[in-house]
Amino acid sequence: MRMTATIRRAVFPAAGLGTRFLPATKAQPKEMLVLVDKPVIQYGVEEAVQSGVPNIVIVTGRGKNAIEDHFDVAVELESFLQQRGKDALLEQIRKITEPINVAYVRQGEPLGLGHAVLATRNLIGDEPFAVILGDDVIDASPPALRQMIEVYERVRGPVLAVERVAAEEVSSYGIVATDDREDLGRRVHRVKDLVEKPPLDRAPSNLAIIGRYILTPDIFGALEATARDRTGEIQLTDGLRRLLRERPIYVYEIDGVRHDTGNKLGFLKAIVYFALRRPDLAEPFRRYLESLDLKIGVNT
Numbered sequence: 034m035r036m037t038a039t040i041r042r043a044v045f046p047a048a049g050l051g052t053r054f055l056p057a058t059k060a061q062p063k064e065m066l067v068l069v070d071k072p073v074i075q076y077g078v079e080e081a082v083q084s085g086v087p088n089i090v091i092v093t094g095r096g097k098n099a100i101e102d103h104f105d106v107a108v109e110l111e112s113f114l115q116q117r118g119k120d121a122l123l124e125q126i127r128k129i130t131e132p133i134n135v136a137y138v139r140q141g142e143p144l145g146l147g148h149a150v151l152a153t154r155n156l157i158g159d160e161p162f163a164v165i166l167g168d169d170v171i172d173a174s175p176p177a178l179r180q181m182i183e184v185y186e187r188v189r190g191p192v193l194a195v196e197r198v199a200a201e202e203v204s205s206y207g208i209v210a211t212d213d214r215e216d217l218g219r220r221v222h223r224v225k226d227l228v229e230k231p232p233l234d235r236a237p238s239n240l241a242i243i244g245r246y247i248l249t250p251d252i253f254g255a256l257e258a259t260a261r262d263r264t265g266e267i268q269l270t271d272g273l274r275r276l277l278r279e280r281p282i283y284v285y286e287i288d289g290v291r292h293d294t295g296n297k298l299g300f301l302k303a304i305v306y307f308a309l310r311r312p313d314l315a316e317p318f319r320r321y322l323e324s325l326d327l328k329i330g331v332n333t
């Protein structure tokens with residue numbers, strides 16, 4: 034492996050069907066669902082850019098054209114805004130596309146996260162890269178991916194973001210057991226084992242993999258050799274487990290606030306959270322929230 038210091042590319046798997054948000058996602062990619070006024074995927078892309086990773090690889094599939102349009106220059110819209118003198122909006126629109134280079138890979142069939150990562154092999158080549166799962170929107174300073182790159186530059190091996198989760202959530206995540214004999218510094222641990230979505234009684238801990246990874250190119254060979262799971266999917270966690278036989282893998286507990294926007298409750302919480310951080314909305318929105326009768330039930 035080349036010893037480059039920098040992570041140059043961030044992969045965004047975005048070929049999933051988004052069934053949890055039907056009917057909203059019948060004709061619209063789930064990545065384009067909006068938190069306040071920005072599509073969910075844009076939060077992740079901005080995080081990559083702010084982390085010094087402007088090369089974006091989006092793994093798409095059928096029905097995902099809106100993502101490509103969103104990250105493409107909108108010539109007509111820009112000239113309309115220019116003619117009307119709407120400079121602030123124009124700047125916002127340009128800021129979406131100007132700092133990034135985007136490439137798209139089609140996944141064909143959505144056969145799991147490991148399969149999505151494998152689809153980027155030719156584009157990524159022989160260098161380390163990041164994977165960002167857009168569902169996990171992380172408010173952090175420095176940005177979550179930046180924090181991870183700093184860890185990668187120290188340990189020179191795969192780094193997975195993790196967070197402690199409640200017992201009832203353990204079976205929804207990749208779960209990691211750590212070996213803490215070596216002192217790797219605050220928030221960094223070496224992985225002893227990892228298992229995809231274990232039942233609670235078989236989970237080695239409550240340390241869950243969240244949607245940020247820094248991977249090395251040897252993950253591709255490991256994924257190729259990884260068997261499909263019971264549902265026919267190739268899991269990234271299973272590929273990493275295989276890779277662990279060959280090299281050390283690390284986890285890092287992100288310093289920030291993570292929102293899992295991939296489920297309805299998490300999505301609603303994220304909207305409230307980000308709205309309260311917006312200077313133009315925070316005060317009236319807070320007043321509205323405070324005025325709510327929170328005892329309203331579904332049948333009242």
Ligand code: G1P
Nearest residue numbers: 146205206207241242243244270
């Ligand atoms: C995926 C991974 C899982 C990880 C999770 C983080 O699962 O397979 O290991 O913990 O993302 O969000 P998904 O949420 O796509 O089912």
